[in-house]
Amino acid sequence: MTTLAANQRRLGAEIGGVAVLHTWGQALTHHPHIHCVVPGAGLSPDGTRWIASRPNFFLAVKPLARLFGRLFLKRLIAAFNARALRFFGDLAPLAELDAFAGRIKAMQLVNWVVYAKRPFGGPAQVLAYLGRYTHRVAIANSRFVALDEDHTKVAFTWKDYRQTARQRS
Incomplete structure (x- = not known):
């Protein structure tokens, strides 16, 4: 901006x-x-x-989105090269150069969104x-709708903004 x-x-x-x-x-x-x-x-x-x-x-949002995406990826690459990023869980494979480079390449093709x-x-x-x-x-307490006996599974409501109805998970 x-x-x-x-x-x-x-x-x-x-x-x-x-x-x-x-x-x-x-x-x-x-x-x-x-x-x-x-x-x-x-x-x-x-x-x-x-x-x-x-x-x-x-x-204008279109130039802002393009510039943000380009600068974000540039700084993300710099952080990766400086070994300043940590990857956990499902993202752990991104610690490898080839996987990271592949993800960056895919992100360069994305149309970044500014609203x-x-x-x-x-x-x-x-x-x-x-x-x-x-x-x-x-997540607020008001969104919880169910809890199992072992307290290991929780159901809550959420809004899918592509639809108008509340969802239940």
Whole structure:
């Protein structure tokens, strides 16, 4: 975002923001994604004025998705080469160079997704949004629907956002 926002053709400003990393989705499956809150404006390169974006538009999502994917993979490769990554469970084979390189190659073909919401109404809405993502447990008690006698199997509800009905697992 900072790279695109700094471009004079886009915003021409230095921006800041807050990001929260999630590694799971509603059904508790592996689904890494980031939630960001960014002001729709920034400081001019010389730091003397505030540059606001156009109403209802901040940064184009397609260039942002392409740039994010490219930079993410570049830094992931650097971390692998520096031996700064650890792989566990089903991902353990990725510790081997050939397996890692194959996964990177596959990820280079993926269309990375960026979703941008409309601007918040004000500070209260920003805090409510961040609170939902930073101050809750992975699964709330209200979603549990069954527990077996040995307490080894749990059923809970989850929302499949491709459908409208709640699912049960």
